[in-house]
Amino acid sequence: MEVHMEKDKKVTALYCRLSKDDGSNSESLSIRTQKAMLLEYATRNGFGNCQYYVDDGYSGTNSDRPAFQELLDDIRDGKVATVITKDQSRLGRNHIETGT
Template identity: 30%
Template sequence: MIPHKSPRTKTMKTQKQMVAIYARVSTDKQKVDMQLRELRNFIKRSDWKVYREFIDQGYTGTNTKRPAFIEMMSEAQKRKFDILLVWKLDRLSRSLKDLINTLDELGHAGINFISYDNNLDTTTPTGKLVFQIIGAVAEFEKDIIRERVVAGLENAKQKGKQLGRPKIHDGILEKAKELRSQGMSFRKIEKKLGVGEGTIRKRIEYLSSVLIIQVFFCIAGLIII
């Protein structure tokens, strides 16, 4: 009798997740050592691999004009790594609008995001929910911009004005919110203020959605309003 041979089982090695670290400090006197040490240890404990460390030394977080940040986002678009890891959300950005846009770009690129100290991890159900909300708000803003441009160009064309990008000044928006709080309809507000139909409604709805994001982050302990 020929002895039965068990089939060989090939052990499949799971490829380690490639993690990019982003660190930032606002002045040249501050150090990123503590941020990097904690993040490196976290990656080691998770059995991942460091792809690269992107460091902006002496750059404010109020805008995205930072060399390491720009390079990091370029690498993300090319899907050079799997996860972006930061110490805190404010290291990535101190502007809620920029933060929403950045996280939306990462989501579209298929990059997961972890904010270590905030316990925000998009590989978890809660983290995925945050990404979905952020993506919805970002898409809503794009729709507002598109509609505003089309409405503004059409309005200018009808009045024989030179075509250009329409813009709602803060004073007009504040007046619109005041009239809205008094019970005036959006159509009457837009007619009174001389702006395109639907423009005020969309803008106020967008600001409300951003406020919801702020409250959500605040409740979750992710960011302080």
């Protein structure tokens, strides 16, 4: 499953995070499941130009995650129209910081 970004069009950011590595060097099953769920939701609800942002093996208690920081930068740069994630805890475990 591959998602391509269309040039000059804002993206629908599909953010996935898993806090513990599943023990393999490849992408975890949970991340694959989150990706499929988010893409299906986006497609069913008319959100196009999807781009994945994935932090596999990173804790939600810390916002110092590579894909999360890239997502924030893209939001600040006006590249993102919508962010979709499985639930708010994928963005972060600190509910006050996550809400901000």
